[in-house]
Amino acid sequence: MSLVTQMAPDFTANAVMADNTISPFTLSSLRGKYTVLFFYPMDFTFVCPTELIAFDNALKRFKELNTEVVSVSVDSEFSHFAWKNTERNKGGVGCLHYPMVSDFDKSISRNYGVLINNSIALRGLFLIDRDGVVRHELINDLPLGRNVEEALRMVKSLQFVEKYGEVCPANWKEGREGLKPTANGVAEYIAKHKDDDK
Secondary structure (H helix, E strand, O other), X not given: OOOOOOEOOOOEEXXXXXXXXXXXXXXXXXXXXXXXXXXXXXXXXXXXXXXXXXXXXXXXXXXXXXXXXXXXXXXXXXXXXXXXXXXXXXXXXXXXXXXXXEOOOOHHHHHOOXXXXXXXXXXXXXXXXXXXXXXXXXXXXXXXXXXXXXXXXHHHHHHHHHHHOOEOOOOOOOOOOOEOOOHHHHHHHHHHOOOOOO
16 A cells, blocks of 8 residues: 555664664654655665665755755665665675664664565565655665666656645756646647657
């Protein structure tokens, strides 16, 4: 069952923080900011490091959008710490600058509906607004890596809707106009943009 429009399930769990310390992390501590919360299957695997590094490479762009990034897997905080302190050319993720949450008892993955076979998390991504409400979710099967640019686009889409009161049509991206959520608004938009993206 989708969490979209629902309050994001809150949690407190140990995490390896940006400064490489291990401490409790509470999701609701990020209220007032947007949050991209993403789950991945396991440390020391194959697709996972490419995703974690890609999110870290884009972190400055998320921060400019008042957006925090948080990762979660079922590994222990000690596994996270070891992976983070392994060089990237040796299979590690190196110095990540966002929290890596340990869901060792699998309760967080279960509450977000991404736990598979009671063992590991699917590649779930949840965009949470400043009030703690889930506004977007995406769940990929294990071999399918996510697109960080799409995550950024969804943050920008949400912020556009909040700022202008319009809605975002298919293939909307920053710099394009939205449409008024009326029958006339739809007709006008389609007539004006009928040749876009051909």
